[in-house]
Amino acid sequence: MPELAEVEHSRKQWDPGKNDVILDVDVARPEIRVFRGTDVPTLRDRLSGRRLLASEARGKQMLFQFSDGCWLGLHLGMSGELRREEQADYTPRKHDHLVLRQQKRALVFEDKRHFGRVRLHEGAEPPDWWQKLAPSILSKEFTLARLTAFVQRRRRTTIKAVLLMQEHFPGVGNWMADEILWRARIHPSTPAGNLDLAQTCGLWQQVRWVSRTAVRIISDDWTYPKTWLFAHRWEAGGQCPRCKTDLERAAIGGRTTCWCPECQRKQDAPTERATI
């Protein structure tokens, strides 16, 4: 279930391993997709003997820093998660693809569907791909002006698909996009260029609100409140938590999308742009 808040939650699971040495690295199936582009023998060799120093999540990406200029990049894909097992002799399960063993625990990367990614970087600085990631939605750089410009550039694309673009909305995934649009009362199939100023401003506020609140909620609760669309989007006969209208579902932007037909009315295109 890894979107912004779930990724941050996964990252924290390895925190108790900070400052401890990696004694051994288990990879049961080096050939699987999660290791694409990474040489597994090298990965095992470099991580072994290193201490875990720090970690950070940016959107759906995570970066773990180890001693002596060694970095581990992780992406959870559709079904990945990080866990901590408190026995040093933990026996890995079927989809535990990477297990970092420390004296008192094992740090585990699990991914049932193999869409995640593991990568190694060596150097004094973080890897290039990390430095190029878009600014966080919760940072000062995530301004209404930048959002407006991005939305205008993607004006022919449905707003649902635009919200899934990691180059501007890092961490937003399928359920977050639906939650944001439901709160901003925008129909998911609206072409991005059709949003008026008030809607764009509302979108900007809700993107930030959902991101901030999801991270806070998941750090202690793990469940989202019944007042969220999230709690109803997969229920059979699910209803809008605001107005109790039956929710609708359809593929929009290539993904199953859930919305309230009452709160999120389909709107006509703006009457006209400038004459030719």
Add this chain to the structure above:
DNA sequence: CTATTTGTTTATCC
């Protein structure tokens, strides 16, 4: 057996 899945990359078309 078929359809579905909380993500990204690649190919293809426009």
Add this chain to the structure above:
DNA sequence: AGGATAAACAAATA
């Protein structure tokens, strides 16, 4: 050239 869209990837679940 750049943007939009569909397919591909893999495995579990219903």
